[in-house]
Amino acid sequence: MSGQFKLLKQKRFAPLFITQFLGAFNDNLYKNALVVLLTFQSAQWTSLAPEIMVNIAAGVFILPFFLFSATAGQLADKYDKAALARLTKLLEILIMLVAAAGFCFSSLSTLMSALFLLGLQSTLFGPVKYSILPQHLKRNELLGGNALVEAGTFVAILIGTLTGGLLAGMGNAPIWIVVGGLLVAIVGYLSSRKIPPAPAPAPELRISLNPITETLRNIGFARQNRTIFLSILGISWFWLYGALFLTQLPGLTKNVLGGDEILVTTLLATFTLGIGLGSLLCERLSNNQVEIGLVPFGSIGLTLFGLDLFFAAPIGLAGETLHSLGFLLGHGAVWRVFFDLFMLGVFGGFFIVPLYALVQMRSAEKNRARIIAANNILNALFMVLGAIAAVILLTAGVSIPTLFAIAALINATVAIYIYSLVPEFFIRFIAWLLIKAIYRLRISGKQHIPESGPAILVANHVSFADAVILMGSSPRPIRFIMDHRIFKTPILGFIFRHSGAIPIAPAKENAQLMEQAFQHASAALDNGELVGIFPEGAITRDGEMQPFRPGISRILQANPVPVVPMALSGLWGSFFSRIDGSAMKSPFRRGAFSRIDLHIGPAVAATNASPETLYAKVLALRGERQ
CATH class of the missing domain: 1.20.1250.20 (MFS general substrate transporter like domains)
Incomplete structure (x- = not known):
């Protein structure tokens, strides 16, 4: 950090x-x-x-x-x-x-x-x-x-x-x-x-x-980019969710835990320290980039620990007299409440920090402040609506722990809804989880990926996980061109279908699908997107790089954009590689957290980006480690 x-x-x-x-x-x-x-x-x-x-x-x-x-x-x-x-x-x-x-x-x-x-x-x-x-x-x-x-x-x-x-x-x-x-x-x-x-x-x-017209106009700026607008709704939901929990702390302390003002302050401090730690951990967990894969991770924690507060709330502690903090700390159930609040704060940090950074990064500079103003308006509106809903439920006789459980279940519903509208969040989460849970990834040359504008990313093809690793390593979404059969692979196929990947087939197998792939790639580049391609055409079966096919030249002929060479090393012999002839047979062949490397080279101008030149550059970046 x-x-x-x-x-x-x-x-x-x-x-x-x-x-x-x-x-x-x-x-x-x-x-x-x-x-x-x-x-x-x-x-x-x-x-x-x-x-x-x-x-x-x-x-x-x-x-x-x-x-x-x-x-x-x-x-x-x-x-x-x-x-x-x-x-x-x-x-x-x-x-x-x-x-x-x-x-x-x-x-x-x-x-x-x-x-x-x-x-x-x-x-x-x-x-x-x-x-x-x-x-x-x-x-x-x-x-x-x-x-x-x-x-x-x-x-x-x-x-x-x-x-x-x-x-x-x-x-x-x-x-x-x-x-x-x-x-x-x-x-x-x-x-x-x-x-x-x-x-x-x-x-x-x-x-x-005019506050009404300008509010609507600002929200209109935010709505121009679906991802930005849904990120703002996510931020606003977090403020509703967090404010609802914090507002009930005095009532939880007095009526459920039987504590005094000192306990209220201690619970508030616990939640605040959790938020601080979660926020600061975001950079450590995301390799210094805006990693929106942390957002679903955050929403999972917000749901689980919100629900656990319902089960953790002790019965029989509250009475006619208030207990001291020292007395309450002698009860394991109270420690569980502290832990849940702390983890709510930690996962809240995972949830909200990437969303704020995403809104800043993807909003147009000329109206960025007005988009943030729209965010502030919606934040305030959501907090007021949350307060009203809490008052109605509590007045109707709902207990504070039950209110927490209801909020947590709604949080899960809201999260699923947002991720269904913008699959990029969930896909980045899967990519982030794969990299963090299975590999130790070391990246060099990330600055060579352009911050904006179209470009083609070319890489060697070592395993079925290559595209997922590259997606998780890039600060921008990548549209990969890949063999249509990979779309039938469990889990990975789901990721690729929902990430906008472009299926392709050999001309002798399906000429129409191949032509469609080139058309979709051209449209993506015209739209200023990143397109990823594995020019070898297939996953290596012996760990060595195969010659690059001429498809890259056809794409560049229609769209002469910069080409960024990338090389993966350390994946040969992993669970997702074909070292035994077929992949995904021996899960623990390499053990947990095996080190892999991604080396990214400077962009090559379209006029110099022949298949042979790109092959040489990727091979040099990869080195001898397969």
Whole structure:
């Protein structure tokens, strides 16, 4: 994980990280301090019941996300994002002065106005925070940068919440809250001044202040790319799911576990640490690329550990008196609850970090901030809908553990639905699992795969798993041309059919299918996609490379695009190779986690990419190791 932590020393990332961390910290410091004051000193401020005021405060903070996210997205596309970050931090300082006035004059309306303005400030900063990352980070740093931002945000929320509650319980609490909030805002502004310039991608954009039309337009931008839109729905679902679990922690603590406020805080800290660890592990598990195969892995964990919370909830612990944390830690069932919450956080990190990075990477730069604004709007909407659904179910008599089980089952349904619409997620998961569970893959030259535009990838053909390994190693989807008989192979055939692979047959066997294959390959290249081909035409039977066939020349004649040579080594003799004449007979021939290598060479211009030249380059990349 050292790679992503190095970003914290980079001037192009560290100031942004500090700025967003302090912003999330301050939001939760003020919000929770106000909630605590309204809960324990409600008579001083209002005649309304504390629980009503707490929900009103939550609604006041989230309302700006509905009203102003569309405008925030436009501003972040039209103006320099670093300059906007500084302006939002100046606004934060002014908001703290408004809060000071509210405390000074004991004005609840002024304090609520300050909370609303903090929500506005967060709304304005959200599109800046996420859309600036692709401008300052390299493609292979994007996942690590998002992991740090997500981990930092959750840690800041936790520390801010704890600090807010602590300050609210001190003598002269209003003074401490205001001074603390002002200091954090000032330091945040100073750090924002160090953020490098991030030029506007659409300076000609005309700002529209109509929130309804602009919200619909922003969502329209997101819907232009199906994968992006479904990723946003996945992110929004995660926020609904996570918020539902976290909101019920006080009730779970008191009514199920029989614990006090200290246990609530400890459970919250456990979940937060899980999110942080899961986010940071994403880069380690994905070989420094945006690996959306982690998303299904994350959804599986979110479902399993959400369900286990239902079974883990102990019966008979809650009583008339609350138990101490020490007493509860003596019960194994409580440790199981801690473990489930921690793993929910870990798998939540696996789920959400790649989705954020994918949205940033695949959205057009000129409207990226507006797409992120659409994401923020949908996040807020989903959280509100989740809260309403939880209230309805709990009012109807559903227990908190049962609510967790219902949410987990719905999570599984949502995941299956999304992956059926975009099979790329599930296919990448299978590819990632194959590489991680069976092999130890070492890649060199990944930078030679073009970040955008059409290209042909050529590789030697050692085993039935070759295409899956290459798919899992590429940051972009690959359309493979492969023997039609492979589509009948169990599991692998399913993967290839749903990954857009192009079946081909020899002319003497099926001339029509061969012609269709060349047409589909040409269409894919015209569409700016990557097309993969094994020019040998068949899997090797002796471990040696066979001469490259002329099909590659025919493709290049119709589409003169760059050709990237790739070489696999270490697969000969594996379960998927034909070392014994037929593959997949001896599962443990090579043992677990055998090392394989993928060497990627510089792209060859179409004019120089003859079958003989490409054969020589792939052979040189492979070396002597088969």
